[in-house]
């Protein structure tokens with residue numbers, strides 16, 4: 479498995495509209511596994527393929543505390559929405575920024591699994607919110623697009639500053655070698 483690089487706002491590649499998945503082969507299965515590994519390492523509760531610069535309609539989600547309830551949504555379509563929820567959202571492509579977004583609190587989704595099998599599911603709570611956030615990624619939309627122009631500009635400047643600070647920071651020291659008994 480491999481850790482994938484997550485694109486960061488305002489990278490223009492995050493604005494790409496993803497294409498439907500048509501091939502469910504071994505390479506696609508590896509991409510699904512790599513996305514879970516990348517999401518768990520981040521750590522996050524969801525990840526859309528767009529965020530790792532793969533422009534296919536694929537989402538992985540795991541909202542469980544134990545990190546053992548994997549959801550895969552390929553070519554997701556929202557069939558119905560109801561209720562409203564205002565949730566403090568974060569985004570692995572907008573690191574360190576959290577703000578409130580209003581979305582539907584319940585959704586019915588039709589999608590395919592990692593093998594291409596179609597299913598329909600009713601989701602609610604954070605799972606429903608996370609799915610809507612991830613489908614936005616597949617459409618080239620970010621949660622900061624729901625905020626004011628002023629907030630978005632502040633976020634862009636903060637991330638720019640953080641990136642420059644990270645680039646200027648000296649590399650972390652190498653870990654000490656393990657003690658080997660003589």
Ligand code: K1U
Pocket residue numbers: 521522523524525526565566567568569570571607608611612615
């Ligand atoms: O799409 C992404 O960038 C992932 C994002 C998903 C999301 C979070 C909150 C509301 C809607 C969508 C994240 O996972 S941000 C990190 C996060 O929320 C989290 C990380 C570790 C433990 C618990 C939450």
Ligand code: ZN
Pocket residue numbers: 568569570571611615
């Ligand atoms: Zn996101």
